[in-house]
Amino acid sequence: MAEKRRKPNVLLITCDQWRGECLSSAGHPVVQTPNADLLAKGGVSFRRHYAGAAPCSPARACLYTGLYQMNNRVCSNGTPLDGRHLNIALAARALGYDPTLFGYTDVSPDPRRHHPNDPLLRSYEGILPGFSVRRQLFEHHRPWLSWLLARGVDSSAGYPDIHRPVGGASEPVTSAPPIYSSEETPAAFLTDEFIRWHGEQSDAGAWFAHISFISPHPPFIVPPPFNTMYDPADGPAFRRAGSVKAEARQHPFVEYMIDRQRRDSFIPGAEGRVAKWDEATFRQIRAIYYGMVSEVDAQIGRIWQAIKAAGEWEDTVIVLTSDHAELMGDHFMLGKGGYFEGSYHIPLIVHAPNVTAAGSTVTAFTEAVDVMPTLVDLLGGEPPAWVDGRSLKPFLKGKKAKKWRDAAHWEFDFRSVERQKPEAHFGLPTQRCNLAVIRGERYKYVHFGGLPPALYDLADDPDETRNLADDAGYLGVRLEMAEQLLAWRAEHLDQSLALSELTEKGVAGKYAPRL
Secondary structure (H helix, E strand, C coil), rough: CCCCCCCEEEEEEEECCCCCCCHHHHHCCCCCHHHHHHHHHHCCEEECEEECCCHHHHHHHHHCCCCHHHHCCCCCCCCCCCCCCHHHHHHHCCCCCCCEEEECCCCEHHHCCCCCCCCHHHCCCCCCCCCEEEEECCCCCCCHHHHHCCHHHHHHHCHHHHCCCCCCCCCCCCCCCCCCCCCHHHHHHHHHHHHHCCCCCCCCCCCCCEEEEECCCCCCCCCCCCCCCCCCCCCCCCCCCCCHHHHHHCCCCHHHHHHEEEECCCCCCCCHHHHHHHHHHHHHHHHHHHHHHHHHHHHHHHHHHHHHCCCCCHHEEEEEEEECCCCCCCCHHCCCCCHHHHHEEECCECCCCCCCCCCEEEECCCCCCHHHHHHHHCCCCCCCCCCCCCCCCHHHHHCCCCCCCEEEEEEEEECCCCCCCHHHHHHCCHHEEEEEEEECCCCCCCECCCCEEEECCCCCCCCCCCCCCHHHHHHHHHHHHHHHHHHHHHHHHCCCCCCCCCCCCCCECCCCCCC
């Protein structure tokens, strides 16, 4: 049995595009996730947890900084993260940890801190400041492809064609497997790296690891046995209107999203529009997606085994979550973005030493911005007063947090600084290509910077197919929700210096340090 540590170990696991309900511990009728369930049994599950933004870079900026998008200002993949912001890795360093990365963080560096010729400014796949890197896995997957080659797998197809079914056909979509096995997936590759690294930590004191898995992000393909683990006929009905045309009619932005989705973004080599796939194809893709969830869950199980074998299970803070979710056929779309629930409802399970509410579930609204202050709190630090998130520690102790939020919030910025396509389509300046959402117990309101709003009654329309923003009977609700959203934004404007004052006795209050 390992000697009890004065500080806990930390393991932050993010999986890319994992839908919040796709956990067997959450009662999903099809998906099996025994290893995530094991974590839930000894930890606390947050059932109404939401990403702060999409896609990857904006979502991770919220997770890592504890700041909403309106304050961290990471608007798209490639938007630099302002170097002044504290983040989860730098906070861990201040508490004596050497946070180590396996995978990616998709954080574009602040260009003001680099020469214009610095190669770091030619990719959005930068590393969050503060992380040591054990194994980085870029989108091109070259480290993984090289690893496959060393194992005797022909990886010459490169990315993304390595993810085509054996034989090369991409249409029609089937459960055909890729050329690599379940022991050779990107998730297995990162898990192997972590286990090797973990074996080196026995005398190194408390450790902090961040494993950032790409699964179940597309391309949608998975090796046996996961490729046929789920029957396409199984699973709930898709959340969508009766037809693509009816779906598109509810809002101009929904029409725009449906029209722009192309199949080859999700299935290499596929041609045409996603919305033109039939019900059977969407179900086949969803069955593959479910298999990808179970495949990464299996790799998570190997991680649990390594930690338990070292006698560290009870001394390790473990956070399992996702950056954002996946529409997975809802509203005739795949991927993420926009404002629908399927893009933002994500898992969160927290396991920590001395948790007194083990095995419990929390139904209060929680958000990605809560993860950073929670980890700081659990590691003995003081959560920064100027961040937007709040520590979840009271819930881990079985208590009710005081004055907790009564709604979830998220943002989506659809600008394209380089190509200007959304700006041209809607006739909007870049600064107005955005939306903000407030999702309460019953109503959900979407406010656009330059387009009409949207309003949904989730009690009568949980699938979000009827936009009531122009319904005279709901104008009072629309006004109330707009006021609540405005109050939320006013409360959470940048507080980095606003919580301090200069007085005759010096600085009163607290402020964010210059980094």
